[in-house]
Amino acid sequence: MKHKEMVYLTPMPVRIWHWLNAFGILTLCITGLQIRFPEYISVFGAYKAAIRLHNTAGVVVSISYILWLSYYLLVARSLIKLYVPTLEDLKSGIFSQAYFYFLTYFFGRPNPHHSRPDSKFNPMQKAAYLVIMLVLLPLVIVTGVLLMYVSPLRELLLLLGGIKMLVGTHFLLACCFTAFLFVHIYLATLGHTPLAHFKPMWDGWEEESVDDSEPAKTVGS
Numbered sequence: 001m002k003h004k005e006m007v008y009l010t011p012m013p014v015r016i017w018h019w020l021n022a023f024g025i026l027t028l029c030i031t032g033l034q035i036r037f038p039e040y041i042s043v044f045g046a047y048k049a050a051i052r053l054h055n056t057a058g059v060v061v062s063i064s065y066i067l068w069l070s071y072y073l074l075v076a077r078s079l080i081k082l083y084v085p086t087l088e089d090l091k092s093g094i095f096s097q098a099y100f101y102f103l104t105y106f107f108g109r110p111n112p113h114h115s116r117p118d119s120k121f122n123p124m125q126k127a128a129y130l131v132i133m134l135v136l137l138p139l140v141i142v143t144g145v146l147l148m149y150v151s152p153l154r155e156l157l158l159l160l161g162g163i164k165m166l167v168g169t170h171f172l173l174a175c176c177f178t179a180f181l182f183v184h185i186y187l188a189t190l191g192h193t194p195l196a197h198f199k200p201m202w203d204g205w206e207e208e209s210v211d212d213s214e215p216a217k218t219v220g221s
């Protein structure tokens with residue numbers, strides 16, 4: 001037998017970080033496009049205005065990233081548990097999750113992963129979020145800061161391959177974020193209703209269907 005249960009999945013600091021970060025990254029993508037292709041895109045009027053907005057959004061995303069990292073490392077102390085895939089995840093979990101997303105979802109089969117406060121993400125989410133949050137986001141922040149202070153950091157820039165290399169890397173990272181955003185938003189709509197995974201990012205709570213034969217787990221955060 002199965003029953004429905006409300007699970008508190010996303011604490012308030014994570015929700016505030018997420019939407020600040022999402023808004024900031026979207027602003028960065030749009031202003032970045034205008035800065036890169038000014039002859040085709042002019043969403044924010046003058047070129048200089050787009051640069052100012054891009055730099056401001058970059059600072060907001062960087063500060064909120066430091067807060068996110070501090071929260072997970074020092075307050076919740078659950079970064080490794082939630083975000084690092086286990087050996088089991090890598091050996092089989094990722095494949096059964098991909099099988100669900102690519103095939104069985106379309107036949108109405110249930111998601112093999114049930115979110116719990118101590119196991120919020122399925123193996124694919126863990127792998128993707130780990131790369132995004134601990135590799136790509138820090139890299140885009142560092143390359144962005146270097147590009148904001150080209151003159152004072154000239155020596156360091158030359159050591160890292162010069163400005164062209166840096167601009168290219170920053171642009172490539174931005175492309176990764178744009179691709180991630182499309183996949184992230186699409187996969188987030190694959191809950192038992194299209195908005196089921198959005199709800200916990202708004203009020204913290206998600207409705208989960210629980211198998212009565214499973215051993216009970218603590219709910220909280």
Ligand code: HEM
Nearest residue numbers: 010014018021022025129132133137184185188197198201
């Ligand atoms: C408009 C843009 C965005 C929307 C609509 C959105 C939507 C969502 C939703 C519905 C969830 C909860 C379900 C899930 O875990 O998949 C989520 C979680 C998450 N998203 Fe996004 N997202 C956006 C942008 C971003 C961006 C730009 C990043 C990273 C750079 C990001 C990183 C994450 C992370 C790390 C989580 C898990 C948070 C946690 O519970 O610790 N999202 N997002």
